[in-house]
Amino acid sequence: MQERIKAKAIELLESGVCGRVLGWKTGEFFYDVTPAVFESREEIERDFVFGPFCGANLSKYLIAESRKGGKVGAFLKPCDTYSFQQLQKEHRILPENVYAVGVQCGGMCDIDAIRAAGIKGVLDVEEQGDSLLVHTLYGDKSLDRAAALSERCRVCKSKKILGCAELIGEQGEEQPSARFEQVAELEAMTPEERFAFWRGELSRCIRCNACRNVCPACSCEKCVFDNPSSGAENKAPANSFEENLFHIIRAFHVAGRCTDCGECSRVCPQHIPLHLLNRKFIKDINELYGPYQAGADMDAKPPLVNFQADDPEPSVVRERGTNP
């Protein structure tokens, strides 16, 4: 796969289709891959990498890249293509300046998942069928590949590649996903339990803005939380209210636009399961207003700028029989 992608990248550059291509660059270790723009065959041959740790969603970079003049090539995984389309719908990416190549994905691993399994001093990983052989400072360890996958890939919703000029690998399909199970578990709790759960999670927030800055939907020229005149500016989580405020409003602002790419949870240095907030909105939207997948359909009107005369009343929240 990596070799085919690299060959394609070189071809795009040398045929003149693109002046530069967006991909993933190798790092000090096998897992610390960085999104990067490549402009020459040499760079690609030396640094371009595609493997199980290329989790970063490159779509957001296309907002800036598609405005820099000339055409940029971009390699997008299935879930990245949902963001790619959503950002085109919002006129953030100029599609005429992008040559998108879809790359099929077998699920991305997460170094934090490997560390969470208690494996320390990770030096290298070998894929051995369904398991991983992890070389560490403290000897070799074996781990199920599934356990090393990031959460979003364990509940992958779609392997469909959207809106790309060409594909590398097979076109995939939407697939059944258990992604709402954890939301449903929370919904089934008592309000007190939910409150305790979220306090526990959100109290770790350090307001580093990694979730916001990586989020393809959070692409405002100026975020309300950075804007002293917005009345909502907050630079630090001074207390529990501000932790809640930031995460509620952020989730609300991306509601109906969030493709559930899961980048927010991937990048959170404090391992807050932020995707559970976005997925709550997605689940509610699906249940109350009919199934909607942001980015899937270039023409569908996003649910928060749309309505039906017979939409449920807000009292549905009070009346819903989750818990007394």
Place this chain on the structure above:
Amino acid sequence: MQKIGVFVCWCGSNIAATVDVQAVSDALAREPGVVFSTNYQYMCSQAGQDMIQEKIRELGLTGVVVCSCSPRMHEATFRKACEKAGLNPYMVEIANIREQCSWIHKDKLSGTEKAVLLGKAAVAKVHLNTPLTAGESPVTKRALVIGGGIAGIQTALDIAEAGFPVDIVEKKPTIGGKMTQIDKTFPTLDCAACILTPKMVDAAQNENINILSYSEVEAVKGFVGNFTVTIRRKARFVDETKCTGCGLCTEKCPQKKVPNEFNLGLDTRRAIYIPFAQAVPKAAAIDPNYCTMLKTGKCGVCSKVCTVGAIDYQQKDELLEREYGAIVAATGFEPISMDKFDEFAYSQSPDVVTSLEFERLMNAAGPTGGTLLRPSDGTHPHTLVFVQCVGSRCDGGEKGKPYCSKICCMYTAKHAMLTREKYPDTEVYVFYIDVRTPGKNFDEFYRRAVEEYGVHYVKGMVGKVVPENGKLKVQASDLLGGQQLHIDADMVVLAAAVEPDKSARPLATMLTASMDTNDFFTEAHPKLRPVESPTAGVFLSGACQGPKDIPETVAQAGAAAAKVIGLLSKDRLTCNPCVARSDELMCNGCSACEKVCPYGAITYIDKEFRGPNRTTLLRRVAQVNPAVCQGCGACTVACPSGAMDLQGFSNAQIMAEVDAICK
């Protein structure tokens, strides 16, 4: 920092009785930015306004807070007053300490506390107010009247007389409305047709009036001065421009068994018909529910007999889109259905009729040619019982209406009187709760019915009507006599309550005009603006606003016309300056705002911005057309970055109010 003046109104004792106005003005004097604070008996009076103006000039106030009645009442008054003293009118805020405070809180302590908080919120808001300048929008000099009854006709005539073109949209094939079905009119007993039909002809002949009969309003867009209305011209299958109204087709049509709605189903008409002899336009229409040709494709008699070739079976509904500056709702009323009043045996005996049906039975153009005959056997009735308030003044509202239908007392007196006059051999009973005759010559009229014509007025309600052996056994109570009455009647006439026409509710939705719980249109102010809807540019004429008799309807129709003329005589309207504004530096160009804008007020341009390090960036940004924006604020919430804000109700202003209130 603003220099704010606070003016607390006593509203006589309306506010001062439950709010300590001195304490309120003292407390607000301590707020930051407040340089003057006082209270006065009537702020809205000339003396009160003078005081405000004097202080603006004397102290150079940059903002004014008036703690008084609802801004819906006097915001405009105070804004105007301040403008005269040189202050931008949008630097004025009203704290509603009457409707939302003194009138609802009996306890002076908590009322005063709340009044202070409301005042503080207004002060906090004024701190963030900015002077606003209203733009202008052009006025389309054409009016639309919806409904072609006497109300609509009169409104249209008056507007047309003033020189403005006006369209009447009438859902029936002819204009004229309910008045065409009425025999005589109280209290003068002149013939309804004789006074109405000349007006119908006037309307048809007036070159400023365009009658769109058999048509309905389908959609309304736009705003005062600039409405765009879609009108459905229903297929009548007869070319209105060719039809001469000769009526030959209506005689030859083989489909004879169509209930005649003009006579309320008391007789029949043909499938092709002219509703009545004086119809305007005098043109036939084919009833697609009964026409054999339209249903089966076999017949075509009317087409064969028509000498001018007006019949067109292929005709389709047509959609017109027209621009108007003002819209008048004149949708009128309907008697309520008698389905829920089975105690009066309406569904069991044809001799139990509604008053409107009785009108037809008395009318020379009616099914009986004006001779009063029982619908069941065509015999002359001797004993008649009139029941008043059928469905009016009903508590609970399940069965009938909570309101008084207003016209029933008078028309029942008329019916009773006319019956006794024509047929002196009859006994006429009228059962009533109250007889209400507040109108010029009304009580005299009623008294004539009792005194000259010997109508038996009985205070009490009819409990039950049972048809038995060709008679109607009426059980009733005589409250004054303290006895139960049993009357063997030949006919029973029910004074059915009136309700707004069914088309009013969907129309109100299209017009965004508000309605009350009974589906009557609400007026902008019950006393001072009775013919205007709260929605600018929408006016109310006739019974769609509330039950009315003919003189009242005509008076209101004229008043509505005067308002429309006033509007259309302006070339440009001042726009509401409280409109959305896009901060281009923050706008993402994502189009969320455009998608929720009901007016299409938002467009996008690609604009060059200075980037860092001497670069330039081309960005798509939203722009608001202030003449089109109506200031709802939907866009401001759809916008995630907060680039879109609403002048006069900005994010910062509302949050300042929140802060002041929650403190």
Place this chain on the structure above:
Amino acid sequence: MQVNETFKPTVVAFCCNWCSYAGADLAGTNRLQYPADVKIIRIPCSCRLNPLFILRAFQRGADGVILCGCHPGDCHYTTGNYYARRRMTLLFSMLDYLGIERERTRVEWVSAAEGAKFAETMNDFVETVTRLGENRRLEDLRCKSE
């Protein structure tokens, strides 16, 4: 529950200018009583209500927030309350999901003619919020210095 007897909640009612604010005025005109704990903020349309304002109210010490607007279909601006309805439904659901008492937030449609409904709604809402007691889960202690 001795606390609740003396507890006076702070309730913010956002009312659309055309229907609910007029409905509140009508309640006043008809002298229909409701607790002074309710403070009304006039907004042009229910769709003007930004979720930020609701959270701001809770931050500053509100114990309940209610939005009143025209009945669906009767919006002065045609469609505003339809958007408000979706926004508020989702926001309230999210607050509930975070374990914040769902009875602290409410939307009611009150027309200009429904003064009685306005007063009843406020009476009921204040009673509900009083029963819940002080807002603890969405409070900002910095704003509660007194």
Place this chain on the structure above:
Amino acid sequence: MKKLPLSQLDAFFAALAAGQELYIPAGDAGTAAFTPWREGLKLTPALNTSRSAKDLFFPQVENLVDFKVTGKQIEIIENRAPAKPFVIFGVRACDCRSFDILDKVFLADPADTYYKTRRENGTIVTLACTEPEETCFCTALGIDPANPAGDVSGWIAEDTLYLQANTGKGSALLETLPMLEEGEKPELDQPVFDRLPLKDLDWSAFGGERMMEHFNSPKWASLAESCLGCGSCTFVCPTCQCYDIKDFNTGSEIKRFRCWDSCMYSDFTLMSAGQPRPTQLERFRQRFMHKLVYYPSTHEGEFGCVGCGRCLQKCPISMNIVKVAGTLGKEETP
């Protein structure tokens, strides 16, 4: 040197916590944090905490002063949390070194009294590393993870905790703990430190010397191009010390507080004339120039980095000081 069987660790913590607030690193890998000790709280199995130990001396948010508004009067209220003694147990050698770096900033004249008070009231008990992560590179910066500094140095060997007081404050603390016995720690053989992949990091190209050369390097463009401009590196970093001062209006008073700032943010050092570092490139460069060049230039060559490796683990796009130094420090191949 004192010693204590690990089986008595809970009693030891209880005794420490009896005299003052005690913080220990607790929680799972990835989210471990210095947590106030309470009955039953266990040491984390993770090598280090997610946020560094600097939080305890330089918290993310700190109220400095209040301005109370009554009517039209404004009153200034000094609002300083009362000084309370506390102990941090389990600080790693890298974080311990970070306090030296912070001290040079905050205790230099004029001293930051908020920081100073906390430093004076805090006693640091370090813990030697035995199982470093692959991201550790403190050894390359002259830190010995096996022999950490602090008021008290700690080692865990087999099932015993060894403690050595290094300062008067440390000795005084140990004297309050009767369960400690005298003992000497055995010599530990820890070859793993020689196998660390980043142990040979060469930062000789940096320091105060070649400031303008590094500043003007064309390599910044590609290094910074994928930076998201978030503050995660800054906020997990034990040596980042920048802060912003903000006012919060509660409605009745203004709370002036300081909070961590990040040079990665677009409003960092924002002035009325605008942002002196207008693009992410300049902001990104600032952070690494500060650690590798500016700080050493004013602090006798000492780097503003302690090699804890947190930024290597936490950066969303895996860009970090090791990659930057590696790229910048590499001689151009002609």
